[in-house]
Amino acid sequence: MRVERAGGATLAAATREPDWPPTGFSMWPTDSVALKIPAEFSSHGTLVAVSGKSQSAGTRYWVDVVVSNDGTVRIENVVPAGEKQHGMDTQNP
Amino acid sequence: MAWTRKIPDSRRALRGLACTVLVAGACGPQARAADAEPARLPPCPAQPVAPRPPNNNVRLVTGAPYSALGMSETVTTLPDGNRIVRQNRVRMWRDSDGRTRSEYSLSSIGGPLPLEVNSTVTVIDDPSARTRYMLQPAAKIAVATPISPCHVEDQQRGTTPPNVTTPQNLGERELDGEKVAGSRIESTIPAGAIGNEQPITMSAEQWYGKDLKVVVEATYRDPRTGETKYRLRDIKRQEPDAKLFRVPKDYSQEEPAHVSDADAAATVSGGGFNRRP
Numbered sequence: 001m002r003v004e005r006a007g008g009a010t011l012a013a014a015t016r017e018p019d020w021p022p023t024g025f026s027m028w029p030t031d032s033v034a035l036k037i038p039a040e041f042s043s044h045g046t047l048v049a050v051s052g053k054s055q056s057a058g059t060r061y062w063v064d065v066v067v068s069n070d071g072t073v074r075i076e077n078v079v080p081a082g083e084k085q086h087g088m089d090t091q092n093p
Numbered sequence: 094m095a096w097t098r099k100i101p102d103s104r105r106a107l108r109g110l111a112c113t114v115l116v117a118g119a120c121g122p123q124a125r126a127a128d129a130e131p132a133r134l135p136p137c138p139a140q141p142v143a144p145r146p147p148n149n150n151v152r153l154v155t156g157a158p159y160s161a162l163g164m165s166e167t168v169t170t171l172p173d174g175n176r177i178v179r180q181n182r183v184r185m186w187r188d189s190d191g192r193t194r195s196e197y198s199l200s201s202i203g204g205p206l207p208l209e210v211n212s213t214v215t216v217i218d219d220p221s222a223r224t225r226y227m228l229q230p231a232a233k234i235a236v237a238t239p240i241s242p243c244h245v246e247d248q249q250r251g252t253t254p255p256n257v258t259t260p261q262n263l264g265e266r267e268l269d270g271e272k273v274a275g276s277r278i279e280s281t282i283p284a285g286a287i288g289n290e291q292p293i294t295m296s297a298e299q300w301y302g303k304d305l306k307v308v309v310e311a312t313y314r315d316p317r318t319g320e321t322k323y324r325l326r327d328i329k330r331q332e333p334d335a336k337l338f339r340v341p342k343d344y345s346q347e348e349p350a351h352v353s354d355a356d357a358a359a360t361v362s363g364g365g366f367n368r369r370p
Contacts, residue, residue, distance in 0.1 A: 018282060020295040020315040022254040027276040028301035028308055029137075029245040031152055033197065033216055039208060047208040063208055067197050070299060070308040071165040071323020073181050075204040 021072060032068040038081065039063045047078070134244035153220045153242040154306045155191040160184075161307075161328040167203055169319035177319075179203055185307070186333040191242070193218045194337045203318055217338055226340050235340040236347050256280050263298070269328050273300040273309050293317065305330075 039047040040058040047063060064077040137150050162184050169177040179201040186194045194217045199210040215228040217235075220242035226235040253259055263275030275298065282293040293316050300310040302325075311323040340346065 018256075018280075018287075020280065020318070021278070021297040021313055022257055022280070025254050025257070027260050027278060027297070027299050029152055029306065030308060031193070031195075033195065033214070035197075035214060037208070037210065037212075042209075047206050049208065049210045049212060065199075065202060065208070065210075067181075067183065067199070069163055069183055069185060069195070071163065071311045071321060072313070073165070073199065073202050075202055075206065075208055078206055 019074070023074065023076075026068070026070060028070070030068045030070045032066050034076075035065045035067065037063045037065055039078075134242055137243040137245045149225070149238065149240045150243045151218050151220060151225070151240040152245050153191045154187065156189055157304060157306055158187055158189045158332045159305050159307075159328060159330050160186045160333050161305075161325045163323060163325050165321055165323040167319055167321040169203065177203075186337050188333055188335070188338060191220050192338040194333075217340065219338060226346075228340070228344065233341075233344045234347055235344045238348075253278070254280075263300075265303075266300070268300060268302075268309050269325075271302045271305055271309055271328065273302050275300045 037049050038051075039049045039061050041061075042048045047061065049063075050060070060081040062077075062079050062081050063075060064079075066072075066074045066076055134153055137152055162182060164180065164182045167179045169179075171177070181200055181202070182198045184196040184198075194215065196213055196215045198213045202208045202210060215230075217226040217228070218224075218240060219226070220240065223240055223242070225238045225240045227238070228235050257280045258278050260276040260278050263277055265272055265274050267273070277296065277298045279294060279296045281295075282289060284290060284292050287293075295315040296313075298312045299308050301307070302309045305328070307325065308323070309325045309328075311321075313321040313323075
């Protein structure tokens with residue numbers, strides 16, 4: 001699979017079908033944490049989290065993950081590292 | 094919005110998982126967790142769950158201390174009978190004042206682009222200090238970010254998304270000594286919508302602890318990805334050790350790292366928010 005880097009476009013969003021359970025909706029109060037995880041593609045075509053300080057020739061991505069205490073773990077976004085997200089970087093949302 | 098903090102444009106040499114970036118508190122400036130009962134806090138905003146913009150609203154639940162281990166397992170069965178099994182867990186503590194500690198042990202996350210993680214992230218939320226700490230044991234760093242405590246009524250329900258059934262009341266039962274209330278929703282992708290020859294029906298069922306105020310059991314079924322079962326185990330309704338909610342003395346505290354650069358340090362985490370029903 002070839003991964004295209006298109007300005008501002010996110011990989012996960014480009015490949016996403018309807019989420020289940022639906023994003024942003026929970027039947028009961030739930031607590032969540034958003035994580036941003038650096039990752040690279042493995043030779044198997046899957047993303048593998050890497051240490052932020054590790055050196056690699058591969059392209060690095062930021063993977064936005066939301067973990068909730070209702071058993072759901074979602075990948076919300078995959079963005080090439082260094083690219084601004086939705087017109088803003090994470091420094092100044 | 095009075096509680097906005099600009100994060101300095103600084104970089105940190107972090108190891109392993111690191112954290113970042115919380116800025117705007119949408120709960121409102123009046124909220125003072127130190128002197129507030131949950132009912133007096135502003136309601137948590139009914140906005141979609143999304144890591145950006147980071148919503149650092151944290152639901153405050155007081156007077157219901159507990160500890161438990163939440164385990165989820167997602168099983169995807171392939172056409173040849175092979176199975177992909179993904180497990181993740183979160184160990185949770187909450188004290189009577191509403192401080193929480195969560196240790197997320199992530200191994201594998203499914204989706205269009207599956208992610209292998211194998212990391213543990215520890216998050217301490219201290220509503221009275223209005224601060225979230227993300228602990229990085231390898232570097233002995235606690236990254237502090239602001240949070241805004243807010244209040245959610247169990248019976249509050251947000252707007253049901255399009256194409257999702259109104260939550261069906263499944264009644265009440267008891268699980269591990271906890272009275273739980275159940276709800277179920279379904280959604281169907283019509284035939285042809287995504288190339289599917291037949292309609293695809295997904296379902297979600299959650300059982301919510303009325304005293305603990307957390308989801309105790311859940312089942313999510315989606316023919317495209319399989320079935321996820323979540324269950325809270327080892328529930329102890331005791332006051333946890335207070336030191337669990339403190340940053341260890343040998344940790345240094347930092348503000349979130351700047352992450353817009355590919356060479357910037359490490360994994361970045363942030364965004365504490367409540368998901369509202």
